[in-house]
């Protein structure tokens with residue numbers, strides 16, 4: 001398989017390896033993230049990720065949470081910090097992203113190692129055997145190759161949510177947030193799908209498994 005040198009959604013990115021440090025304050029806490037070339041937004045935190053992290057709803061009881069397409073682990077690390085009694089899963093197809101996530105969990109979350117599960121692989125494949133179900137799944141989806149793969153997630157992602165579980169995700173308006181909203185309203189009811197916020201050109205969505 002040949003890879004575009006900027007393609008981060010690949011198992012082994014084909015770009016020379018450089019390491020960066022991204023310091024960022026989120027929900028009033030300072031984090032330090034190690035990142036590598038070939039990983040999404042490795043030079044600075046993506047604005048869409050920040051908008052999602054600032055507005056995502058975090059369950060206030062111990063929960064099982066998933067950062068799907070975790071990149072260098074920002075969303076899941078904030079979830080784990082803010083909800084210390086929850087278990088947090090991380091999945092990404094990109095092996096460099098998974099290396100960064102492991103480092104960043106170690107650097108930013110000192111305790112409760114057993115509560116974090118970090119997997120390399122394609123969407124839910126790595127956890128298929130575990131039969132785990134989530135209270136909430138969070139995602140800044142890869143849309144570079146179009147929306148189809150993301151919209152296809154709605155055919156099977158709900159199977160991984162507990163009753164009343166949520167799927168929270170961010171879409172840039174220019175990448176089709178209105179289209180996605182209409183598509184989901186056609187497919188589900190307006191009790192199932194809400195827009196939590198529209199900020200800085202991004203929409204944060206909340207899909208609720210009722």
Ligand SMILES: C[S@@+](CC[C@H](N)C(=O)[O-])C[C@H]1O[C@@H](n2cnc3c(N)ncnc32)[C@H](O)[C@@H]1O
Pocket residue numbers: 008009010040041046049068069070071072073074075091092093094097121122123139140141142143
């Ligand atoms: C837009 S980036 C978001 C990364 C990270 N969550 C963040 O906010 O910085 C999308 C991520 O999804 C990952 N990804 C793409 N296709 C995937 C797949 N089939 N299974 C798992 N992860 C995938 C990419 O490698 C990338 O890290």
